[in-house]
Amino acid sequence: MAKRKMLFHPDYVREKIRVSQLINRLQSCAMGEIDLTMPQIRAIEILLRKSIPDLAAAQVQSEQTHRYVVEVPPELSREEWIRKYSPQHSEDVH
DSSP states (O other): OOOSSSSSSOOOHHHHHHHHHHHHHHHHHHSSSSOOOOHHHHHHHHHHHHHHHHHHHHHHHHOOOOOOOOOOOOOHHHHHHHHHHHHHHHHHHH
């Protein structure tokens, strides 16, 4: 057997293992395989909320849109535009 590169799990891996164990216990309770008391179920719920963000909160964050405000300059008449952007007039201004 090959030697393992890491001798221990990093903290984030341990956290994922703990969360999966809690979920497995809740699933076993839901399927009638084990009995959990209400305080146990409540404690699991609290721990899961700390570990896994609520789907509703994640959905709200993903639906945010960015709104940008653009200030549009006033529309120029043809004569004003020529006066402002014409190469002949721009030399006179400088």
